[in-house]
Amino acid sequence: MSNLSVNHLLGIKGLTEADIRLLFETAMQFKEVINRPIKKVPSLRDITIANVFFENSTRTKLSFELAEKRLSADVINFSANQSSVLKGETLVDTVNNILAMKVDVVVMRHPHPGAAQFLSERVDTCIVNAGDGTHEHPTQALLDAFSLEEHLGDLRGKRVTIVGDIRHSRVALSNIYALQLLGAEVQLCGPKSLIPKHVTSLGVSVETDLIKALKSSDAVNMLRVQHERMELSYFPSTREYAQLYGLTLDKLQTIKKELVILHPGPINRGVEITSEVADSDQAIILDQVENGVAIRMAVLYLLASKISTPAT
Numbered sequence: 001m002s003n004l005s006v007n008h009l010l011g012i013k014g015l016t017e018a019d020i021r022l023l024f025e026t027a028m029q030f031k032e033v034i035n036r037p038i039k040k041v042p043s044l045r046d047i048t049i050a051n052v053f054f055e056n057s058t059r060t061k062l063s064f065e066l067a068e069k070r071l072s073a074d075v076i077n078f079s080a081n082q083s084s085v086l087k088g089e090t091l092v093d094t095v096n097n098i099l100a101m102k103v104d105v106v107v108m109r110h111p112h113p114g115a116a117q118f119l120s121e122r123v124d125t126c127i128v129n130a131g132d133g134t135h136e137h138p139t140q141a142l143l144d145a146f147s148l149e150e151h152l153g154d155l156r157g158k159r160v161t162i163v164g165d166i167r168h169s170r171v172a173l174s175n176i177y178a179l180q181l182l183g184a185e186v187q188l189c190g191p192k193s194l195i196p197k198h199v200t201s202l203g204v205s206v207e208t209d210l211i212k213a214l215k216s217s218d219a220v221n222m223l224r225v226q227h228e229r230m231e232l233s234y235f236p237s238t239r240e241y242a243q244l245y246g247l248t249l250d251k252l253q254t255i256k257k258e259l260v261i262l263h264p265g266p267i268n269r270g271v272e273i274t275s276e277v278a279d280s281d282q283a284i285i286l287d288q289v290e291n292g293v294a295i296r297m298a299v300l301y302l303l304a305s306k307i308s309t310p311a312t
């Protein structure tokens with residue numbers, strides 16, 4: 001069986017196109033499994049996985065936990081805000097204590113960019129990055145691209161626009177890498193203050209006018225404004241941001257073309273997207289969530305197969 005070129009999933013950077021294709025083929029098989037009456041396989045019954053979350057999460061945490069349970073892994077959950085981290089314990093000490101309980105895989109979300117890489121260099125276990133600060137969110141990008149392929153087919157030559165708070169977004173960076181590996185063109189749109197200059201070196205185009213950006217796109221990924229990561233004010237008011245960069249039915253009617261609309265969640269309804277658009281047929285937001293479980297099953301299955309031979 002072919003396998004991933006990596007032993008950890010730290011980011012999309014570092015993966016190959018063949019890795020992504022293998023992950024998607026495996027996810028397709030698991031998607032079929034989770035739509036059966038019995039949604040479970042014994043593939044990881046000898047594997048123990050710790051979900052270690054130093055930052056809040058709804059989708060990613062539940063999706064990983066469900067993926068692990070669907071694969072029959074043993075699962076333990078750790079939330080920093082209910083732990084001895086509050087008593088001053090370090091990241092490495094925390095994880096080493098968890099690993100002393102014979103854990104095979106650590107799925108970690110952390111507010112600091114590079115935290116997953118840091119950990120992978122210090123502990124002898126498989127690390128899966130569930131989001132590290134403003135850096136990467138690889139499983140989100142994988143489930144986004146997988147969902148897009150379901151709706152658009154081959155992404156080669158398709159243009160995907162990522163709109164909003166690129167500066168503070170780990171979803172944006174991971175999406176840029178994944179979409180480019182799959183041959184898509186990536187366009188960024190938002191206020192100049194939220195698009196750092198260095199991203200143009202990644203081979204993306206930038207358009208600050210949302211209507212122009214939408215007209216030239218096949219799909220649009222609407223990002224949340226991440227106030228919790230902002231030390232400064234990057235635009236005059238939320239109202240003005242919504243007027244210029246919020247996706248509304250009016251704007252979609254103006255461009256007179258069908259677009260596939262993604263959002264990684266959580267949504268700020270009425271800011272980056274209106275309820276009418278978020279709940280419309282063009283939006284695939286809940287498909288993304290559904291596919292997230294199959295993608296995370298594929299990630300865990302393929303990485304675990306590098307540390308053991310999972311049961312079939």
Ligand code: CP
Pocket residue numbers: 056057058059060061131137140264265266
């Ligand atoms: N998309 C995403 O990462 O959502 P959560 O923060 O709820 O996990």
